[in-house]
Amino acid sequence: MNSTLIETLRASQDGLNPQFNALRAATGALKQAMRLAGEEKADALAMQKAHAKLEQAGAILNDEQFNQSVVAFGAETQKALESLAFEFARDLKELFEQQGETVEGRPPRLVINELVLEIDMPTRRAQWVYGKELLTKPIPLSFNPILKAYEVQKRIILERSLEETFLQELYTAWNELIAIRATRPQGGRISITEAYSKFVLNRQNARFWNAPSRATFRDYDRPLFVRDIVLASANPTLAVDGQEKRLHLTIATKSQAERASQSMWIPSSPLDGEYYANITFDAE
Numbered sequence: 001m002n003s004t005l006i007e008t009l010r011a012s013q014d015g016l017n018p019q020f021n022a023l024r025a026a027t028g029a030l031k032q033a034m035r036l037a038g039e040e041k042a043d044a045l046a047m048q049k050a051h052a053k054l055e056q057a058g059a060i061l062n063d064e065q066f067n068q069s070v071v072a073f074g075a076e077t078q079k080a081l082e083s084l085a086f087e088f089a090r091d092l093k094e095l096f097e098q099q100g101e102t103v104e105g106r107p108p109r110l111v112i113n114e115l116v117l118e119i120d121m122p123t124r125r126a127q128w129v130y131g132k133e134l135l136t137k138p139i140p141l142s143f144n145p146i147l148k149a150y151e152v153q154k155r156i157i158l159e160r161s162l163e164e165t166f167l168q169e170l171y172t173a174w175n176e177l178i179a180i181r182a183t184r185p186q187g188g189r190i191s192i193t194e195a196y197s198k199f200v201l202n203r204q205n206a207r208f209w210n211a212p213s214r215a216t217f218r219d220y221d222r223p224l225f226v227r228d229i230v231l232a233s234a235n236p237t238l239a240v241d242g243q244e245k246r247l248h249l250t251i252a253t254k255s256q257a258e259r260a261s262q263s264m265w266i267p268s269s270p271l272d273g274e275y276y277a278n279i280t281f282d283a284e
Contacts, residue, residue, distance in 0.1 A: 019060070026057035026066065033073050044080035048122060051077045082107070085121040088141060092117075095143055096150075111270045112150060113158055128153050131267035133223040157223065162231040167238040171245060171281055173198040189250060189278035192264050196225050222264075229266055238281070245281040252277035 032050045036043055054070045085107035093103040096112055105111040108119040116129045125138035128149055135153045139145050177190045177198055200220050208216040229249075236247040252263035257275035267273035 022057050022060035025053060026061060029053035029057055030069070033069075037073070037076065042076070042080035042083065044077065044084040044121070045124070047073070047077040047080050081121045085119055088121070089119065092143060092146065095147060099147075105271075109271070113154070114267070114270050115150065115153060115157065116270050117146065117150075130157050130223050131226055131273055132265040133226055135223055157227050160224070160227055160231070162228055166228050167232055167236070167247060169202065170195065170199055170232075170247065170279070171238055171240065173202055174279060174281055176202075187250075188280040188282075190280065191262065192249065192276055192279050193261055195279050196222065196264075199225070226264060226266060229264075233266075240281075243283060245283060248280050248282050249276040250278040250280070251275065 029050055033047075033054060036047050036050055051070070051074050054073060058067050058070045089107045089110055092110070096103045101112050103110055103112055105116075108121065110117040110119065114130065115135070117126050118129055119126045119141070120138070121141070123138070124141045126141055126146060127138055128135040130153070135157065136149050139149055173195050174188075174190050177194060178184060178188060200218075203218050203220060204216075205218065208218065210216075232247060238245045238247070249266065252275040256262040256277040263275040263277045265273050265275050
């Protein structure tokens with residue numbers, strides 16, 4: 001027995017196995033893609049799966065003609081996904097209109113009142129958004145779960161009433177953060193995210209401070225704070241020691257806007273708004 005020759009042949013076989021497996025996978029994916037391409041009505045989700053298999057095989061084969069086919073099939077897959085998104089959005093729009101809601105926009109964004117539904121057709125998921133704050137986890141593209149989630153967020157966000165103490169509590173948090181500074185910041189500006197954190201801590205009761213835990217923590221989610229800022233902007237003045245104080249927000253710089261820890265998007269409409277970095281209370 002020539003063990004050296006056997007090892008040489010085995011090494012050659014091992015070297016060819018990845019290419020053989022890639023060719024087998026590519027052949028199977030091509031057959032599936034050809035079948036899908038020949039159907040009268042495009043099956044977008046099946047095409048998406050077939051395209052993923054073609055891409056995997058193409059990464060190993062590194063064949064120019066094959067890669068061109070993958071790109072061409074990918075373009076048709078994208079068209080099919082977009083068409084599917086429009087069909088889903090059309091049917092969803094009809095359901096909302098039956099409930100008396102007005103739907104605007106086009107996939108992947110649908111606007112219902114002040115909430116936005118972000119549709120991700122490739123993953124068959126959608127999320128409700130207020131401004132740039134995510135309100136839900138990804139929801140399967142099924143009509144009932146999306147409608148139910150909207151009703152919940154409509155009640156929580158859109159039907160929310162501003163608490164009478166909101167501006168006073170925000171002013172207190174801002175003033176306390178000013179007080180702990182070695183020097184007063186220019187213009188009395190305090191980071192809006194820092195003010196939010198202080199606001200939340202100030203809302204905790206003795207039960208939390210005696211035994212800090214998730215169970216004793218009083219939640220005040222960031223989307224609620226954003227909504228309260230929007231509501232407060234309608235009447236941003238507060239009487240402090242006989243003097244009128246007005247809440248003022250300063251627009252974020254580009255670098256601040258890129259970080260959620262340094263800014264917040266405050267919507268002026270479902271799709272428009274500004275990133276703000278700081279708050280201050282100015283004397284009227």
